[in-house]
Amino acid sequence: xxxxxxxxGLLLIVGAWVLPFLRGRVKRAAMVALPAAALIDxxxxxxxxxxxxxxxxxxxxxxxxxxxxxxxxxxxxxMALLGMVYALHVEDDSQHVAALTYAGGALGVxxxxxxxxxxxxxxxxxxxxxxxxxxxxxxxxxxAGFRYLLVHxxxxxxxxxxxxxxxxxxxxxxxxxxxxxxxxxxxxxxxVAFLINAAVPPxxxxxxxxxxxxxxxxxxxxxxxxxxxxxxxxxRGFPGTExxxxxxxxxxxxGVVYAVLENDARRLLAYHIxxxxxxMVCGVGIGTALATNGAxxxxxxxxxxxxLLFMGAGAVLQMTGLRKLSDMGxxxxxxxxxxxxxMIGAFAISAVPLxxxxxxxxxxxxxxxxxxxxxxxxxxxxxxxxxxxxxxLKLPYYMFFGKDxxxxxxEPPTNMLVAMGLAAGAxxxxxxxxxxxxxxxxxxxxxxxxxxVAHVTITLGxxxxxxLGFFLLLAHLDPERTISLDTDWFYRRGxxxxxxxxxxxxxxxxxxxxxxxxxLLRRPVFAVASLLRRFDSRIVDTSLVGIGRSxxxxxxxxKRAMTGHIQHYGLLMGAGVLILLAFAVFGL
Amino acid sequence: MSFLERxxxxxxxxxxxxxxxxxxxxxxxxxxxxxxxxxxxxxPHDFRFESIxxxxxxxxxxxxxxxxxxxxxxxxxxxxxxxxxxxx
Numbered sequence: 171x172x173x174x175x176x177x178x179g180l181l182l183i184v185g186a187w188v189l190p191f192l193r194g195r196v197k198r199a200a201m202v203a204l205p206a207a208a209l210i211d212x213x214x215x216x217x218x219x220x221x222x223x224x225x226x227x228x229x230x231x232x233x234x235x236x237x238x239x240x241x242x243x244x245x246x247x248x249m250a251l252l253g254m255v256y257a258l259h260v261e262d263d264s265q266h267v268a269a270l271t272y273a274g275g276a277l278g279v280x281x282x283x284x285x286x287x288x289x290x291x292x293x294x295x296x297x298x299x300x301x302x303x304x305x306x307x308x309x310x311x312x313x314a315g316f317r318y319l320l321v322h323x324x325x326x327x328x329x330x331x332x333x334x335x336x337x338x339x340x341x342x343x344x345x346x347x348x349x350x351x352x353x354x355x356x357x358x359x360x361x362v363a364f365l366i367n368a369a370v371p372p373x374x375x376x377x378x379x380x381x382x383x384x385x386x387x388x389x390x391x392x393x394x395x396x397x398x399x400x401x402x403x404x405x406r407g408f409p410g411t412e413x414x415x416x417x418x419x420x421x422x423x424x425g426v427v428y429a430v431l432e433n434d435a436r437r438l439l440a441y442h443i444x445x446x447x448x449x450m451v452c453g454v455g456i457g458t459a460l461a462t463n464g465a466x467x468x469x470x471x472x473x474x475x476x477x478l479l480f481m482g483a484g485a486v487l488q489m490t491g492l493r494k495l496s497d498m499g500x501x502x503x504x505x506x507x508x509x510x511x512x513m514i515g516a517f518a519i520s521a522v523p524l525x526x527x528x529x530x531x532x533x534x535x536x537x538x539x540x541x542x543x544x545x546x547x548x549x550x551x552x553x554x555x556x557x558x559x560x561x562x563l564k565l566p567y568y569m570f571f572g573k574d575x576x577x578x579x580x581e582p583p584t585n586m587l588v589a590m591g592l593a594a595g596a597x598x599x600x601x602x603x604x605x606x607x608x609x610x611x612x613x614x615x616x617x618x619x620x621x622x623v624a625h626v627t628i629t630l631g632x633x634x635x636x637x638l639g640f641f642l643l644l645a646h647l648d649p650e651r652t653i654s655l656d657t658d659w660f661y662r663r664g665x666x667x668x669x670x671x672x673x674x675x676x677x678x679x680x681x682x683x684x685x686x687x688x689x690l691l692r693r694p695v696f697a698v699a700s701l702l703r704r705f706d707s708r709i710v711d712t713s714l715v716g717i718g719r720s721x722x723x724x725x726x727x728x729k730r731a732m733t734g735h736i737q738h739y740g741l742l743m744g745a746g747v748l749i750l751l752a753f754a755v756f757g758l
Numbered sequence: 759m760s761f762l763e764r765x766x767x768x769x770x771x772x773x774x775x776x777x778x779x780x781x782x783x784x785x786x787x788x789x790x791x792x793x794x795x796x797x798x799x800x801x802p803h804d805f806r807f808e809s810i811x812x813x814x815x816x817x818x819x820x821x822x823x824x825x826x827x828x829x830x831x832x833x834x835x836x837x838x839x840x841x842x843x844x845x846x
Contacts, residue, residue, distance in 0.1 A: 502762055502763075503760065544805050544807075547805065555817075555818050555821035555825065624794055627789050629814060634783050634786040635818040638819060639819050650838070652833075652840065653844070654833065654837040
């Protein structure tokens with residue numbers, strides 16, 4: 171028997187449970203071997219449909235392998251590999267198991283051909299990633315992890331409701347382009363669930379709330395899978411949905427605005443995930459072949475450079491214990507390697523020519539240009555300037571340069587630097603040889619040339635003068651010790667309002683209802699009860715007492731007969747026998 | 759003292775670095791104006807505003823200033839709170 175297809179996600183989910191039984195070098199080898207095997211598995215796969223089964227009368231497909239699922243599978247398994255290398259020094263098996271399960275869940279979503287198996291892996295991702303937040307074992311992280319899980323459980327329920335309605339309406343749970351049921355209830359519910367995971371405002375506050383609280387290594391995994399698997403399902407199910415164009419463009423700017431105000435290094439980067447995912451959502455909304463290819467390409471490039479940026483900020487957090495930009499400064503003196511590798515990620519996200527973001531982000535912006543969407547084009551270009559401003563200038567300036575904080579931290583452990591080096595290498599490689607990425611894009615008919623004279627000069631002009639603006643307005647950018655309100659306010663502070671409502675008006679309402687209850691029910695009931703009590707004590711009790719007394723009297727009489735002398739009892743028995751004989755003889 | 763440290767801590771070298779930054783800005787600006795004239799073929803003409811000379815540099819600077827000032831304004835008026843805002 172030959173095994174025609176091995177699910178790479180299952181490989182990670184099941185394989186992860188081997189790790190707790192291994193020690194030392196063998197364990198570290200397995201930590202790298204598992205995601206590497208998944209990556210090789212994906213690369214050797216041929217297109218087709220595998221793992222089909224029937225469940226509850228529906229056809230479930232665990233392995234839909236095509237161009238779109240493959241490009242996401244490549245980058246998910248590659249990022250799992252990089253993340254595990256970054257986490258090699260961590261002596262906490264539970265985190266490794268959770269991280270691999272999380273990556274496996276993302277691969278499961280990617281290869282799911284039907285909504286039911288997609289839902290199962292969707293929930294698996296939510297639970298396993300919540301653990302990565304809890305695993306930092308701080309009070310605030312536990313709370314943030316619960317908020318994160320609640321949002322995703324809610325999203326999962328919305329998805330399930332959409333799936334059930336969709337299945338009952340169409341009789342099929344196949345997952346493909348949902349355009350046919352556009353505008354319907356099932357369509358809307360499934361779209362909302364996907365938008366929650368893509369962190370589209372106002373449904374996206376969970377991301378900057380939870381990611382900065384995750385462990386140093388856990389956050390690296392989190393940047394890759396949840397939002398980008400949401401982009402995958404959006405490309406699959408909702409290409410050309412016009413709403414997404416505007417949500418995406420607004421989202422790109424939203425992330426940038428919050429990044430200006432942010433002081434926590436990893437939360438600043440988290441807001442830039444929202445901004446970057448905005449480009450992808452916008453690309454899905456535009457829906458042309460160039461745009462959806464661009465969304466897929468940008469997701470691929472984004473996972474690698476965002477992973478790298480979180481690794482850099484995580485390395486600083488690990489070595490200094492500092493989260494806030496206002497506490498850092500001057501770290502370049504002792505952490506030059508971390509700085510250099512971080513900057514490669516920063517150039518990649520800022521779409522500097524020769525780095526990966528340049529060849530992927532511009533596909534989406536060009537697609538907006540081709541469709542003559544001038545407002546979208548300008549919004550996305552503005553957000554590009556903002557991206558360079560924060561991840562390329564503000565964050566490295568205040569973290570590594572700026573006012574010397576006097577902190578002299580060492581470089582992070584070698585495995586962390588190696589993981590960062592590999593990610594940085596990938597960012598440069600894609601930037602130098604964009605065809606490596608373009609050749610695996612889902613739509614093979616698109617031919618896009620990123621390196622034109624005009625594109626390079628305009629981009630350089632934009633970046634250089636953004637830098638000028640940064641240095642001119644530097645005084646306004648000093649990080650402040652504040653946090654920023656986001657839509658998580660509604661479930662963090664909105665409940666305080668609820669409590670106040672309960673204590674004020676609701677309490678009065680309760681008193682009023684209580685008064686009515688007292689008047690209408692309690693008093694009549696008491697009146698009847700006292701009547702019954704009187705009947706009870708006068709009649710029932712008296713008769714019972716009477717019966718009791720007569721029984722007692724009878725007892726007294728009988729007691730007198732019980733003398734305890736055997737001869738008295740014999741006499742009584744003899745008398746009894748004589749009486750019985752008398753009855754028998756006289757025939758009474 | 760590392761190479762980077764020397765460049766940044768020594769005032770003479772730092773001034774030189776600043777000068778190179780300004781020279782770089784001018785070069786970028788010139789290339790953006792001149793090169794499209796040399797290679798007119800590949801200029802994207804999706805929108806009219808793209809033909810403004812040095813469009814990228816102008817829009818980059820404008821974006822940067824608008825983002826910083828507008829965000830700070832929104833932040834100060836509405837969004838920014840004390841760090842212990844959510845702590846009871």
